[in-house]
Amino acid sequence: MDNAAPDEELMNHYRDGDARAFEVLYTRHKGPLYRYLLRQCGATALAEELFQDVWMKLIGARARYEARAKFTTYLYHLAHNRLIDHYRRAKAGVPISYDDDQDDPLIEQVADSELLEPDNELDRRRLGQRLLEQIAALPEAQREAFLLREESGLSLEEIAAVTGVNIETAKSRLRYALTKLRQGLRGN
Amino acid sequence: MATRKPNESQYTDPLPGEDEMARVYRAATQDVPPVSLDARILAEAQRAVAKPKAHAPFGGRWAIPLSTVAVIALSLGVVLLLTKQGALNHRSELEVPSEYTVAPAVPESADAERVVIVPAVAPPVADMMRSDERVAAPAKAKRAAQETETRIAESVASKPAASAPVELKNKVEAPPATATPQAPGRMQDVDRLSTAREEKTLTRSTAAGVLAMKTQGAEVIAVQASGQPGSYQFNVTVKSLDTGCKQYADWWEVVSADGKLLYRRVLLHSHVDEQPFTRSGGPVPIQPDTVVWVRVHMNTGGYGGVAFKGSVKAGFKQVVPDADFATGLDKQAPLPDGCDF
Numbered sequence: 001m002d003n004a005a006p007d008e009e010l011m012n013h014y015r016d017g018d019a020r021a022f023e024v025l026y027t028r029h030k031g032p033l034y035r036y037l038l039r040q041c042g043a044t045a046l047a048e049e050l051f052q053d054v055w056m057k058l059i060g061a062r063a064r065y066e067a068r069a070k071f072t073t074y075l076y077h078l079a080h081n082r083l084i085d086h087y088r089r090a091k092a093g094v095p096i097s098y099d100d101d102q103d104d105p106l107i108e109q110v111a112d113s114e115l116l117e118p119d120n121e122l123d124r125r126r127l128g129q130r131l132l133e134q135i136a137a138l139p140e141a142q143r144e145a146f147l148l149r150e151e152s153g154l155s156l157e158e159i160a161a162v163t164g165v166n167i168e169t170a171k172s173r174l175r176y177a178l179t180k181l182r183q184g185l186r187g188n
Numbered sequence: 189m190a191t192r193k194p195n196e197s198q199y200t201d202p203l204p205g206e207d208e209m210a211r212v213y214r215a216a217t218q219d220v221p222p223v224s225l226d227a228r229i230l231a232e233a234q235r236a237v238a239k240p241k242a243h244a245p246f247g248g249r250w251a252i253p254l255s256t257v258a259v260i261a262l263s264l265g266v267v268l269l270l271t272k273q274g275a276l277n278h279r280s281e282l283e284v285p286s287e288y289t290v291a292p293a294v295p296e297s298a299d300a301e302r303v304v305i306v307p308a309v310a311p312p313v314a315d316m317m318r319s320d321e322r323v324a325a326p327a328k329a330k331r332a333a334q335e336t337e338t339r340i341a342e343s344v345a346s347k348p349a350a351s352a353p354v355e356l357k358n359k360v361e362a363p364p365a366t367a368t369p370q371a372p373g374r375m376q377d378v379d380r381l382s383t384a385r386e387e388k389t390l391t392r393s394t395a396a397g398v399l400a401m402k403t404q405g406a407e408v409i410a411v412q413a414s415g416q417p418g419s420y421q422f423n424v425t426v427k428s429l430d431t432g433c434k435q436y437a438d439w440w441e442v443v444s445a446d447g448k449l450l451y452r453r454v455l456l457h458s459h460v461d462e463q464p465f466t467r468s469g470g471p472v473p474i475q476p477d478t479v480v481w482v483r484v485h486m487n488t489g490g491y492g493g494v495a496f497k498g499s500v501k502a503g504f505k506q507v508v509p510d511a512d513f514a515t516g517l518d519k520q521a522p523l524p525d526g527c528d529f
Contacts, residue, residue, distance in 0.1 A: 128216025
C-alpha cells in the first residue's frame, strides 16, 4: 500500500477489502478528528466514545462509499452528524449557537496588531494553554468552524458543506471565532 | 494537522489573524486517541473486511448477493419438493386403500414439517443461546445449543402426531397393517423423549438461567488496566442484553473494596450491534496493589451480578459480589444524560 496515496484512493481500496489501506487512512486522520471531537465535547471519555462511533460508522458504510467528494469532507460530515445527534439526545439539546448567527458588533473590532510572540518556551506554553481555554469558551458552532479549519484544513466551502450551512454563515462563524480568540488572549 | 489549500476564489484568503492563531494552536495541541482505542478500531476495520478462507472465489462484495440467491434457490427447491411429495401422496391415496397410507404419512409429514418449521423457531434458540453464553463456557453453550436445537427439531417432528389420530380414527377397523399400530406408539415415545429431554435441558439451564437473571442483563467479561500509580486507564469489556435506549448498559464503574465510587464511565448509547463491547476510561486514582471492583450497570436492571475484582498488580478475576455490596452508588454523579441511540 502506498502511504502517500490520496485519501479517496485508500478508502476505495479499503472498501474492496484492503485493511492496510484503512490503517494508513486512520493513522492520517485520527489525531485531527480526535482533537475536533475532544474540543467540541470537552471530556476525554465522551470524545473517545464519539471518535469510535464515527470510525465504526465509516467502517459500516464502506460498501456504499463513492469518491464523489473529498474524503475529509465525508469523514467530518459523519463526525458533525454524530456530534449533533449526541447534542440532540442530551438533556440540554442542540446548542443555541447553531441557530444564532446574528451579527455581533464584536466582528467589527478585528484587531490589526499582531499578538506578542513569546520569546521563550514557557511563555509559548502559557499562550497555548490560554488559547485552549479561549477555544473551550467559544460558542459551539464557532468553535466547530475554527476546529474544522485548523484540524482538518477544510476550506470555507467545505466547512459549510460539513455543517449544513451556507458559505457566508461558515465564514461568519470563523471570523467570530478568530476575533474572540484574539480578544481573549489579549485580555489575559 | 492538514495543510490548507486555497481552492476558492472569494473565500481563499486567510481571515485577519488566522495564520497567527493557527501557529499558536498547532503548538498547543498534541492530543491523540489512546493506543488501546487505536487497536480496537483497527481490529474492527480488519474484521469487517476479513474474508472467509473457505469461500475465496467471489470475495466479500459478492458474498451477500450470492448467499441470498442460494437461499432463494434452496427455498424454491424445498417448496417444489414438498409440492411434488404432496401430489404423490394424493395420488397414492387414490390408488391404494386409505388404511395403508397412514403409517408412511406420519414420517413424511414430519420430515416436511421439520424442513419448513425449524427455521421459523430458530430465533428462540438464538435467544436461548445468548442467555446461556452469558455465563457458560463457549463449548458448553454450543453443546447446550445443539441439544436444544435437537430437542426443538424433535418436538417439531412430533407435531404431526397431534393431527395423526384424526386420520387414524378412520383406520381403526381396517385390516391390520404392520405400520399402522406402531404409529401412535412411536409418537408417544417421541413425546415422552421430547418431554424428558425438555426437562433435562431446563434443569441443566436452570443454574445458568438463575445466574443470568442475577446479572440483570449485563456483566463484565474482561478488565485491563494500564498507566501509572495514581492514574490508571481501564479497558472494560462488557456483555449486555441491549435492545436500544429502553434497555442498555449505561455505565461501568470502579469501586473500592469498601464500596466507594472511584471512577464511573458513562456510556452514551446502547450497543445492540456491538457485543461484547470494550470502552476505556480513567484516570482511576489507585495504587498498583489497591483492590477494586469493576462492575456494570443496566438502565433497567441495575448492577450486574458478575463483576471483576482485583488489583493492577495481581490482575482481575470474575466474581459475583454480595447483593448488598456498594448499594446506593446508582444515585451518585456522574449519571447518564440521555441515551443517543
